[in-house]
Amino acid sequence: MQAQIQIVKYLKKYKIPFSGLASGKHDFEFEIDNKFFDCYEHSLIKKGNLRALVELQKQENMLVVNFSIEGTIELTCDYCLNEFDHPLSFKERALVKFILEDWEDETEEVIILSKTDHELDISTLLYEYTNVRVPYYSKCTEQGVDISCNPEILEKIAGESGENEAEKEEEKIDPRWEALKNIKNN
Numbered sequence: 001m002q003a004q005i006q007i008v009k010y011l012k013k014y015k016i017p018f019s020g021l022a023s024g025k026h027d028f029e030f031e032i033d034n035k036f037f038d039c040y041e042h043s044l045i046k047k048g049n050l051r052a053l054v055e056l057q058k059q060e061n062m063l064v065v066n067f068s069i070e071g072t073i074e075l076t077c078d079y080c081l082n083e084f085d086h087p088l089s090f091k092e093r094a095l096v097k098f099i100l101e102d103w104e105d106e107t108e109e110v111i112i113l114s115k116t117d118h119e120l121d122i123s124t125l126l127y128e129y130t131n132v133r134v135p136y137y138s139k140c141t142e143q144g145v146d147i148s149c150n151p152e153i154l155e156k157i158a159g160e161s162g163e164n165e166a167e168k169e170e171e172k173i174d175p176r177w178e179a180l181k182n183i184k185n186n
């Protein structure tokens with residue numbers, strides 16, 4: 001419960017109060033940091049450091065929100081378990097419409113708010129925009145910048161599989177097995 005209150009408090013800063021704004025364009029800036037990702041239990045991103053520039057265009061019955069997000073997220077390499085920064089830079093757009101009495105065509109791209117709402121919460125959008133950019137698998141040399149896999153770890157993994165091969169070889173020629181085979185055959 002306490003944690004839930006902390007999360008709600010932290011995410012409050014991702015609300016844009018638009019009701020008092022004049023028509024036209026307005027710029028906002030938000031930091032997306034580790035604490036932000038901590039607020040989401042199922043976030044694929046645990047650590048990140050990004051900046052979101054948000055341009056909000058206020059129109060009479062609609063808001064057009066352009067996002068420009070840049071920074072890094074931390075990935076764990078699937079090969080050597082190294083943690084590294086993966087740079088991200090992308091743009092997104094969201095449309096916000098206010099409910100009219102005969103509004104019916106809701107779509108996923110359009111956010112619907114009531115006419116009495118006075119602020120837009122962009123925390124969920126930021127969460128989704130960044131999390132969908134986590135790759136299915138991560139490798140130092142592919143998503144990292146000027147880094148390669150930890151050679152010691154790779155060597156260790158290669159060494160371990162090598163040992164297994166050696167064990168198998170040993171089994172084949174273990175004289176005890178030979179002896180058992182002979183008993184069976186007799």
Ligand SMILES: [Zn+2]
Nearest residue numbers: 077080140149
């Ligand atoms: Zn690696």
